[in-house]
Amino acid sequence: MSGSDAKPAASTGLSEAPEGAAATPQAPIAAVEEPPKAVPAADPAPAPAPSAPSEPTAAAVSKEEETTEEPSPLAELWAAAKAANHPEIWGVVLSDPESHVPSQIVLQKYLNANDGDLTKAKDQLTKTLEWRAKTKPLELVKKHFSKTKFEGLGFVTTYLNGPESTDPENKEVFTWNIYGGVKSIDETFGDLELFIEWRVALMELALAELSLATATKLITATYDPYKMFQVHDYKSISFLRQSPHVKSASAETIKVFAQNYPELLKEKFFVNVPAVMGFVYAFMKLFVAAKTIKKFHPMSNGLNLVHEFADSTVKGLGEKLPKEYGGKGEGLKDTGKGPLLE
Secondary structure, eight states, rough: OOOOOOOOOOOOOOOOOTTTTOOOOOOOOOOOOOOOOOOOOOOOOOOOOOOOOOOOHHHHHHHHHHHOOOOHHHHHHHHHHHHSSEETTTEEEEOOTTTTTHHHHHHHHHHHHHTOOOOHHHHHHHHHHHHHHHHHHHEEEEEEEEOHHHHHHHEEEESSSSOOOOOOOGEEEEEEEEEGGSHHHHHHHSSEEEHHHHHHHHHHHHHHTTTTTGGGOOSSSSOOOOEEEEEEEOTTOGGGGEEEEEEEHHHHHHHHHHHTTTOOEEEEEEEEEOOGGGEEEHHHHHHHHHHHHEEEESSGGGGGGGGGGTOSTTHHHHHBBOOOOSSBOOOOHHHHHHOOOO
């Protein structure tokens, strides 16, 4: 994403003669025993004819025909990022992806989200930078939200293979949205802008747990361990179907996250889902890519969530989950963290 930071031209490899090289020795002067005989002057030699211009060497032709190497897709995204008015995404201050692994991860995610289409990736990246400049998500993490409106509704948990594990494959990050804990629809969803700010703050907390700013493993189009699980718990909220506030909040959240947080979702589980929640999926199909929709898993019973993680690289992940989701761990209020509350 930077301007094309052109590499310096390669050295020619030519070296000058060493200073102080000895002069070529002259032949010794012979002893003269008798005067030299006169030698008749020779006719002046004809001036050499002007030589035809020499043909260019193969090396010269090759150099003239040499073309400038086109920048890589990541370099072009870096150039687009430098042209924007905001330098940061997901806690990563963007830099040259050739030498900065966190920047490579961020830019590659935008390529992956658009199946390698550079034009679309540039457009999405630029819009994200514009949105972050306006919204200031990192500042929202420091903001205190209404306890009445948002207490107990969102948590982030992290599970590791050992306390010192830094390998992203030995870490699983979860965000939990406990919509069943909503006390008042009008209080929580009535102010759409405030709800989106709270939801973004929760996402940024999860991103901080992914530690992208200190990541050391490069990603590709097929390998990317820097993703998280999301769980949405809809227990006891069949009444949400009738609320225009909830529909607006759902639609706006889906749009904001699809645009500004690509390729960060590993799997999403909708647990304790009532049949009347069909409208949520209708919104998703409008704004979310088909390959992302495949990562969504509705479940009628939250206790079955534990069975979804038998193959996790984090050993015993299922058992580490809270008891209300079939695990043996403590509740989210004891182990999770969420946006600051007043």
